[in-house]
Amino acid sequence: MQHMRLSSRVGRIAESATLKVSRRASEMKAQGIDVVDFGAGEPDFASPAVAVEAARRALAEGFTKYTPSSGIPTLRRAVAERYARHYGAPWPAAQTLISVGGKGALFESILALVEEGDEVVLHTPAWVSFPEQIRFAGGRVVEVPTDGADGFAIHAGPILAALGERTRAVILNSPCNPTGGVIGPEDLRAVVAACAERGIVLLSDETYERFLYDGAAFASAAALAAEFPETVAVVGSFSKTYAMTGWRLGYLLGPKALVDAAANIQGHATSNPTSFAMVGALAALEGAEGDVAAMVAEYQERRDLLVPALNALPGVTCQPPRGAFYAFPDVSAAYGDDIDGSIAFAERLLEEAHVAVVAGEAFGSDRHVRISFACSRADLERGVERFGRFLERRRPVARRA
Ligand SMILES: Cc1ncc(COP(=O)(O)O)c(C=O)c1O
Numbered sequence: 351m352q353h354m355r356l357s358s359r360v361g362r363i364a365e366s367a368t369l370k371v372s373r374r375a376s377e378m379k380a381q382g383i384d385v386v387d388f389g390a391g392e393p394d395f396a397s398p399a400v401a402v403e404a405a406r407r408a409l410a411e412g413f414t415k416y417t418p419s420s421g422i423p424t425l426r427r428a429v430a431e432r433y434a435r436h437y438g439a440p441w442p443a444a445q446t447l448i449s450v451g452g453k454g455a456l457f458e459s460i461l462a463l464v465e466e467g468d469e470v471v472l473h474t475p476a477w478v479s480f481p482e483q484i485r486f487a488g489g490r491v492v493e494v495p496t497d498g499a500d501g502f503a504i505h506a507g508p509i510l511a512a513l514g515e516r517t518r519a520v521i522l523n524s525p526c527n528p529t530g531g532v533i534g535p536e537d538l539r540a541v542v543a544a545c546a547e548r549g550i551v552l553l554s555d556e557t558y559e560r561f562l563y564d565g566a567a568f569a570s571a572a573a574l575a576a577e578f579p580e581t582v583a584v585v586g587s588f589s590k591t592y593a594m595t596g597w598r599l600g601y602l603l604g605p606k607a608l609v610d611a612a613a614n615i616q617g618h619a620t621s622n623p624t625s626f627a628m629v630g631a632l633a634a635l636e637g638a639e640g641d642v643a644a645m646v647a648e649y650q651e652r653r654d655l656l657v658p659a660l661n662a663l664p665g666v667t668c669q670p671p672r673g674a675f676y677a678f679p680d681v682s683a684a685y686g687d688d689i690d691g692s693i694a695f696a697e698r699l700l701e702e703a704h705v706a707v708v709a710g711e712a713f714g715s716d717r718h719v720r721i722s723f724a725c726s727r728a729d730l731e732r733g734v735e736r737f738g739r740f741l742e743r744r745r746p747v748a749r750r751a
Contacts, residue, residue, distance in 0.1 A: 362488075363485055370697075371389065372706065375387055383704055386704065386732050387706045388729075388733055389707060390725075391675075391722055393645065393675075394726065397592060397597070397634075398634050398637070399641075401594065401597075401631065401633050402630065408625070409626045413626050414625060420447050420448060424632055425448055425629075425632045425635075426446045426447075426448055427446075429443075429448070430603065433603055436570070436572075437575075439572040439573070441603040446602075446603050446609070447601060448601050448622075449599075449600045449612075450598050450600070450623050451589060451598045451599065454600060454616070455602035455612065457483050458602070458619075459551075459608060460489070461615055462612050463608070464487040468518040469490050469491075470491060471513060472493060473493075473496050473521075474493045475526075475528055475678070475710065476493075476521075476713060476714060477527045478713060481714075492514075494509050496526075496529060498715075498717075501530075501531060501670070501672060502526065502529035502530065502531030502678070503532065504531055504533035505537055506538075509541050510541070513545075518550060519553050520545055520552050521553050522538075522571065524556070524558075525559075525671070526674060528676050528678050528708070528710070529671065530672055530674045531673075534569060538569045546581040551581060552571060553583050554571035554582065556570060557589070557590055560642055561590065562673045566673070583602060583608055585600065586601050588631045597627040597631065598627065599623055599628065599631045652730060653677070655727060656677055656721070656723050656730050656734065657669075659730075660737075663741050666679050666681055668680070675722060676721065676722050678719075678720055679721065680718050686744070691709075696709040702740055703736040703739065705736050705737055
């Protein structure tokens with residue numbers, strides 16, 4: 351019997367190591383085990399009522415056919431207007447593509463930009479899909495490490511030093527998943543200006559735009575788009591901002607040639623995002639500001655509860671994340687003879703303490719684990735207590751190492 355041959359392209363991407371732990375967590379939950387799940391990067395809030403109602407109405411009224419493949423014009427216009435209003439961005443609706451999640455917009459942009467052997471500069475630790483999407487497109491990831499001691503801040507210097515002949519794009523993700531690190535306005539300007547000089551695209555993933563703590567202001571690359579129109583592209587998402595993960599809606603705004611190319615790919619890959627979901631997203635954009643403010647205030651409370659509690663655990667150090675909704679503690683002091691890194695740590699924590707976290711190795715840092723605080727305060731308290739008991743039990747083992 352002949353075996354089918356898969357493309358070499360598909361061989362370049364790996365299944366995420368994170369999936370193993372989340373699969374095991376689901377199995378344990380199905381067996382009735384009480385698992386505290388810090389794994390999911392998914393808001394625990396309901397989608398805004400205005401969005402649900404608008405989508406329900408659209409569905410009932412038969413808004414169930416194909417739409418233009420770049421999205422419904424009203425939503426494209428509303429997203430473009432929001433960026434113009436908030437950041438003085440120059441993009442018209444024609445340079446605003448509605449995509450299937452922010453993930454869709456990123457994938458299309460990377461496919462549109464990267465040729466075999468091209469380089470994409472990425473600060474690390476980084477969200478798992480960036481390197482895989484780059485490799486799938488045939489590109490090479492040039493990593494620029496950020497430093498936990500510095501709150502994983504994203505600095506221009508090391509990014510500029512990584513730019514080379516083959517660099518086609520720099521990806522920024524501020525606030526960053528998994529670190530919560532952010533880039534300041536001066537560093538952002540320096541990166542954009544350097545990209546502009548070299549004809550490199552700055553792809554700014556602003557999925558966590560609204561999740562900033564301690565009153566910090568957000569530095570959006572959109573604010574530099576009028577000055578650097580051929581350089582700046584922004585990806586955003588309805589998933590986290592409006593607790594609408596399952597609706598699968600995101601967007602890309604940027605230079606006309608890039609948005610047109612991404613739209614062309616989308617036209618042949620998915621066509622339009624779901625028609626009635628887009629109607630719901632428009633309602634969220636226009637009428638769910640109160641919901642967003644309430645969610646962000648709650649995330650701040652949770653962060654302020656979680657981070658000191660983690661730092662009080664033996665051997666754990668955790669910088670307060672400046673944004674997003676993840677804590678990224680260094681747990682390497684608990685490694686020892688029997689735990690050789692973050693994957694083993696996450697597995698043992700799940701099996702012995704029934705707490706699910708994501709191993710930092712998946713993001714490029716084996717000393718850390720990621721804890722999502724998109725869960726109730728009661729779960730945070732329960733989970734941290736179990737975490738503490740697990741670490742206490744490990745103390746003699748770790749000391750032997
Ligand atoms: C940094 C980052 N970018 C993009 C996404 C994609 O989100 P979505 O496709 O749900 O819009 C995620 C989701 O976890 C993310 O963490």
